[in-house]
Amino acid sequence: MKLENYVTGKWIKGDGEGEILYDAVTDESITSVSTKGLDFASILQYGREVGNPALRKLSFHERGRMLKALATHLLNKKEKFYELSYHTGATKADSWIDIEGGIGNLFANASLRRKFPDLPYCTDGDPVGLSKGGTFMGHHLLVPKEGVAVHINAYNFPIWGMLEKCAVNWLAGVPAVVKPASVSCYLAEVVAREIINSRILPEGALQLICGSAGDMLNHVAAQDVVSFTGSKTTGLKLKGHPKILAETVPFNMEADSLNCIVLGEDVSPSMPEWDIFIKEVRKEMTVKAGQKCTAIRRIFVPANKLEEVYQAIGKSLSQTTIGNPLNDKVRMGALAGKAQRENVKQNVQRLLAGSQIIYGSLDSIELIDADRNKGAFLSPLLLLNEMPFKNEAVHEIECFGPVSTIMPYKNLDEAIMLSKKGKGSLCCSIVTANDKLATEFVIGAATHHGRILVLDNDCAKESTGHGSPLPMLIHGGPGRAGGGEEMGGVRGVKHYMQRVAIQGSPSTITAISQSYQPNAKGITSKVHPFKKYFEELQVGDQVITEKRKITTEDIDAFARLSGDHFYAHKTDTDFNGTMFERQVAHGYFVLSLSAGLFVDGSEKGPVLLNYGIDELRFTKPVYPDAELYVRFTCKEKLPQDLKEENDIPKGIVKWLVEMIDEAGEHVGVATILTMVKRKFLAEPQSTQEKV
Ligand code: NDP
DSSP: OBOEEEETTEEEEOSSSOEEEEOTTTOOEEEEEOOTTOOHHHHHHHIIIIIHHHHHTSOHHHHHHHHHHHHHHHHHTHHHHHHHHGGGTOOHHHHHHHHHHHHHHHHHHHHGGGGSOSSSSEEOSOOEEOOSSSSOEEEEEEEEOSSOEEEEOOSSOHHHHHHHHHHHHHHHTOOEEEEOOGGGHHHHHHHHHHHHHHTOSOTTSEEEOOSOOTTGGGGOOTTOEEEEESOHHHHHHHHTOHHHHHTTOOEEEEOOOOOEEEEOTTOOTTSHHHHHHHHHHHHHHHGGGGOOTTOOOEEEEEGGGHHHHHHHHHHHHTTOOBBOTTSTTOSBOOOSOHHHHHHHHHHHHHHTTSOEEEEOOSSOOOOBSSOTTTSOOOOOEEEEOSOTTTOGGGGTOOOOSSEEEEEEESSHHHHHHHHHTTSSEEEEEEEOSOHHHHHHHHHHHGGGEEEEEEEOHHHHTTOOOTTOOOTTSEEOOSGGGOSOOEEOTHHHHHTTEEEEEEEEOHHHHHHHHTSOOTTSOOBOOSSOGGGSOTTTOOTTBEEEOOOEEOOHHHHHHHHHHHOOOOGGGOTTOOOTTSSOSSOOOOHHHHHHHHHHHHOOOSSOOSEEEEEEEEEEEEOSOOOTTOEEEEEEEEEEEEEOOOSSTTOOOEEEEEEEEEEEOTTSOEEEEEEEEEEEEOSSOOOOSOSTTTO
């Protein structure tokens, strides 16, 4: 049965017989794929015209809730995905990374909505004052791009690869056209089908291409973003595609990466870090049969411990049972296919010119419940290269399988130099119990790695490990790793948004950004903002308070009450050589008395509680006899979801507190947060209705 492509709102089979896909374990044909006859220009245009407008009009919060609903939906269907995943040669643990790791990305990005306003767009960074009188200013705005996110993915994690990228572009408000690698695309297909059937996403938010990308890249345009994961050769070819160059289409590339691990010079066999190191190496070599973009390809150990380390790794690898991933005893499955295995073998042969196999074999392998002539199995291979500065192929050739090379180093400088010889990697680890050594290594090697993990006994137990890209941290690496950046929390979302500098008056920028800018006109009314429900409050709602005179008695009383007797708050201090002329009011007293001025709530009202302070600055000393008042303005509103059934519907409101003295000058500025009740229940969770 041929797999269908989901394009322009329909499931469509490509023409012809298509490419046959095989089970990695049994070599039986599973399905075939074809994209012949697909009109790629219309596919991309459909994404731009149907998916994009539907997504971009939703707020970040609505998109985030949509991701959460989708993640929950997919989690309920996970068994279906696991069943199919075995065909790729993946063990249950490998599939967990792909399936639940991918769904986890959706959850993580769903939660990320809280870092954004409840708007379709957001500001970026701080406002910039551009005039003395405060009537002209600048800011940066991020709006969703008007194109599609085109994802060309690798074969190793068909589900994670799709979801880790889509979660980000969907949160940004941009639809996706996903082209998984053909060999394992049936897994992406089953997940995509669930996504489409769930109707949680607006139509056009996801299109799926099963098979060749055809002439798709001929039709990309300036508002699209292309992300590629795969080999350096293909990546460079696509990056240099004439249409990508002509339209300056952002191109994100994750390519081959010669990741490494370093054993610190301080670590000896009696230390827990020794076992941590051995375990990490084995894990990285065998998880997903080493077909991980982040897997450890190069192992650097102090020269005087070389033999002891490789013997320990060999011993550890010998405990890895290989075979049919459906068998519970199996710890390492097959490679994705025979072509992939052949490619690894050829690359190992190239490495053998400057190294030798010290564990494993290219030809023989012991299998559980599987036929070595049928499945794409390969034994873990540990290579030894005793002259890593001379035999340099190890820093050039990536064997995308359970293969790693161990090498000696003499001192930390050498370890740093060797780690950089990969010319840019996705991830590098150092195992050490010495923070000074860790610091030197990290600062020395940081230019060449996308992520550096420092492992010691304190963090090893809870560590997410060398090979796990995390949704909130940037995934990508410089140089040969492609120079790309994926995920990374808010940073990742920005890749799918267009940044524009905006200039105007503070009131205009407030209206556009929906975030109150200092010096903008406030909205005053007879109703105190604390009497308004969340929905009734407007950004810009303002109160100018009464004035209050500060006395020495006030300051002394606050000192007694708080126990803060800092010399500057005392009358009998000799103020020579200090920052002050005489007794000065405590900053926290100034803030507290400000609250006394702006709070209106002796009776129960919509404001539920004081939630905290985001920023607080004391900008001018306050001496006795100063007369202060507060300009108190609603700055931003962030809705909150109901956590449980009888939760009070509410949102967080940020307030700008400007503390001003008799000269009209600011003595302090703060952003405080309150929790404010909603008048009505929160918006429906489903975004389909809105779209
Ligand atoms: P390829 O570069 O051949 O394929 C990667 C993706 O690109 C696949 O979806 C493939 O589709 C697609 N593709 C290939 N040619 C074109 C083209 N002309 N136009 C558009 N799309 C195209 O990589 P491999 O499949 O060989 O993957 C293995 C390599 O990928 C590994 O050796 C490893 O180096 C690298 N990799 C890197 C990762 C990372 O994150 N850095 C992760 C995983 C792998 P199709 O399958 O249909 O050919």
